[in-house]
Amino acid sequence: MAVVSAVGGSLLCKKGFFVVGHDLQIASSVFVVAALVYLPYQLFNVKCPKCGMKTRTEKDLTQSRWLANCNDCNIAWDLEMGANRK
Numbered sequence: 001m002a003v004v005s006a007v008g009g010s011l012l013c014k015k016g017f018f019v020v021g022h023d024l025q026i027a028s029s030v031f032v033v034a035a036l037v038y039l040p041y042q043l044f045n046v047k048c049p050k051c052g053m054k055t056r057t058e059k060d061l062t063q064s065r066w067l068a069n070c071n072d073c074n075i076a077w078d079l080e081m082g083a084n085r086k
């Protein structure tokens with residue numbers, strides 16, 4: 001009986017590991033999709049810290065950085081996101 005429960009326990013463990021691995025796979029897929037959607041959303045939906053209005057996002061003159069511009073406040077700030085970021 002002890003042997004049976006030991007075997008049963010190890011099978012449960014294996015099944016548990018499989019489930020955990022599967023969940024991690026789903027979680028990482030969800031994370032990747034969320035990052036792909038969220039990063040561009042974040043990039044183009046920057047609120048002005050001064051007036052709270054939506055800003056215009058554009059590349060700087062060197063085309064390597066993203067800047068957010070607020071027309072009302074006439075300020076621009078670096079979003080600290082390189083254009084080469086994937």
Ligand SMILES: [Zn+2]
Nearest residue numbers: 048051070073
């Ligand atoms: Zn503003």
